[in-house]
Amino acid sequence: MIDCHYLEPTSVSEACTLLAEHGDGAKVVAGGQSMAILLRNGLSQPSHLISIQHVTGLEDINASNEGVTIGAKVTLNRLSGIGETHPTLRALDDVVSDVADQQIRNFATLGGAICEAHPASDITVALSALHATVKLAGANGERTVPICDFVTGAFATAAGPGELLTEVVVPSFDLASAAAAHRRFALRAGDYPVVGVGAFVSLDGSGNCEDVRVVIGNCSGAPAHAQEAEARLRGNSIVGNNGALAEAGELAAAHVSPADDPMAPSEYKIDLVSVLTREALEEAIARATA
Amino acid sequence: MKYPLSLTVNDENYDILVEPYHTLMEAIRDGIGLTGTKCACEDGRCGTCTVMVDGQLVKSCLMLGLQANKKSVLTIEGLGAPDDLHPLQAAFLEHGAVQCGYCTPGMLLTAKQLLDENPNPTEEDIRSAFVGNLCRCGVYTHATEAVLSVAGEEEK
Numbered sequence: 001m002i003d004c005h006y007l008e009p010t011s012v013s014e015a016c017t018l019l020a021e022h023g024d025g026a027k028v029v030a031g032g033q034s035m036a037i038l039l040r041n042g043l044s045q046p047s048h049l050i051s052i053q054h055v056t057g058l059e060d061i062n063a064s065n066e067g068v069t070i071g072a073k074v075t076l077n078r079l080s081g082i083g084e085t086h087p088t089l090r091a092l093d094d095v096v097s098d099v100a101d102q103q104i105r106n107f108a109t110l111g112g113a114i115c116e117a118h119p120a121s122d123i124t125v126a127l128s129a130l131h132a133t134v135k136l137a138g139a140n141g142e143r144t145v146p147i148c149d150f151v152t153g154a155f156a157t158a159a160g161p162g163e164l165l166t167e168v169v170v171p172s173f174d175l176a177s178a179a180a181a182h183r184r185f186a187l188r189a190g191d192y193p194v195v196g197v198g199a200f201v202s203l204d205g206s207g208n209c210e211d212v213r214v215v216i217g218n219c220s221g222a223p224a225h226a227q228e229a230e231a232r233l234r235g236n237s238i239v240g241n242n243g244a245l246a247e248a249g250e251l252a253a254a255h256v257s258p259a260d261d262p263m264a265p266s267e268y269k270i271d272l273v274s275v276l277t278r279e280a281l282e283e284a285i286a287r288a289t290a
Numbered sequence: 291m292k293y294p295l296s297l298t299v300n301d302e303n304y305d306i307l308v309e310p311y312h313t314l315m316e317a318i319r320d321g322i323g324l325t326g327t328k329c330a331c332e333d334g335r336c337g338t339c340t341v342m343v344d345g346q347l348v349k350s351c352l353m354l355g356l357q358a359n360k361k362s363v364l365t366i367e368g369l370g371a372p373d374d375l376h377p378l379q380a381a382f383l384e385h386g387a388v389q390c391g392y393c394t395p396g397m398l399l400t401a402k403q404l405l406d407e408n409p410n411p412t413e414e415d416i417r418s419a420f421v422g423n424l425c426r427c428g429v430y431t432h433a434t435e436a437v438l439s440v441a442g443e444e445e446k
């Protein structure tokens with residue numbers, strides 16, 4: 001283990017300055033729930049750990065006309081039940097209580113869950129279905145990036161050196177005609193999912209599909225967008241149309257070519273994509289028409 | 291580079307030196323010498339290293355020691371004493387919820403947090419509280435019964 005320093009900035013700007021100063025050797029520690037393992041395994045060997053524990057202003061949840069803004073340091077336990085206060089976040093609420101266990105959720109932060117960029121991350125899949133954006137602060141100011149462009153591959157993000165994820169924005173949508181849902185399958189409670197699928201649908205005045213998103217987790221490095229499944233549904237009648245939803249499930253399954261992993265072989269994951277896509281779509285439609 | 295770490299563990303103050311990458315588990319076991327907190331997977335999966343930090347349950351192998359600086363930690367040694375068992379410890383013994391005992395410290399602290407937050411949990415609540423605590427001997431049913439037997443009684 002190389003010599004490692006531990007720094008505790010108290011503001012976003014101080015954190016960004018330290019990150020920029022120490023470049024590639026600097027790593028953020030939020031809840032530490034992934035970082036502690038990366039450090040122990042030697043997968044991360046930073047010269048400077050920048051703990052954001054004492055950074056203020058990253059713990060708020062605020063709703064406005066544009067959407068709901070969630071601070072990067074909000075813990076996953078705090079997000080449990082968030083769909084009741086902020087109904088546009090129900091798809092996120094679908095997953096938070098299934099992530100790991102209460103010990104981990106007590107300290108795991110939303111920002112950390114995204115920046116870890118684990119291929120099986122439930123949080124990223126749910127937020128991608130919701131078209132969330134992330135705000136990054138850096139020494140040269142702020143920028144906003146759609147979450148689908150932020151996670152670029154397995155354990156890789158678009159955060160540049162010196163950039164800190166400060167908040168996540170989930171845009172508002174009309175709850176009377178649109179909704180999202182997330183479905184996952186894990187081998188055991190507390191495990192990362194074998195496959196997770198997030199779906200968003202919005203309906204036009206005659207009940208046809210106006211917009212749709214299907215996002216698949218753990219079948220590629222970054223979450224995959226099942227565009228063929230989306231194209232099958234967009235503009236078509238989907239309420240109660242089980243045939244169309246089943247076809248969308250099959251198109252989503254055809255979209256991915258996952259590698260075997262210790263949890264499941266590729267074919268098994270492909271079958272799961274088909275089933276979970278249909279179920280997530282059904283649930284989203286049920287919510288949008290409730 | 292070593293940094294000073296100041297912890298209150300079971301109401302006693304300790305000042306030790308740790309590397310930034312040392313976990314709270316290492317600080318407790320190797321730095322302070324309290325080995326009731328167990329170490330098995332060191333990967334966040336088994337829960338044997340569970341402790342409380344400022345009243346919140348955490349797997350101590352997943353938190354850096356320095357993240358707990360100036361905080362108050364409860365380990366199994368602080369829950370009860372051999373001649374003064376915590377009601378949960380007594381109930382675990384009575385219900386045969388201890389076989390090899392390796393998972394027991396973590397299970398007991400998880401049970402304590404559950405009862406602190408919800409004095410009257412259902413069986414379902416108890417089972418979901420134990421999601422992060424694995425037991426290779428399979429005492430889950432007995433542990434659940436033990437917690438149920440304490441639930442609703444006066445907490446220590």
Ligand SMILES: Cc1cc2nc3c(=O)[nH]c(=O)nc-3n(C[C@H](O)[C@H](O)[C@H](O)COP(=O)(O)OP(=O)(O)OC[C@H]3O[C@@H](n4cnc5c(N)ncnc54)[C@H](O)[C@@H]3O)c2cc1C
Nearest residue numbers: 030031032033034035108109111112113115122165192334
């Ligand atoms: C046993 C186990 C099971 C799990 N199961 C699941 C699961 O089922 N589904 C799921 O989705 N997740 C799962 N997780 C992952 C969990 O969600 C993450 O470990 C946790 O959310 C990370 O958050 P943290 O605050 O602890 O981040 P840290 O561990 O502190 O950081 C994680 C990474 O993000 C970077 N980082 C953190 N915050 C920021 C920021 N604000 N800006 C820039 N970079 C940042 C760090 O540098 C590091 O690279 C599991 C983890 C474990 C250990």
Ligand code: FES
Nearest residue numbers: 331332336337351
């Ligand atoms: S040793 Fe910490 S969870 Fe297994």
Ligand code: FES
Nearest residue numbers: 389393425426427
């Ligand atoms: S009693 Fe042996 S691991 Fe639980």
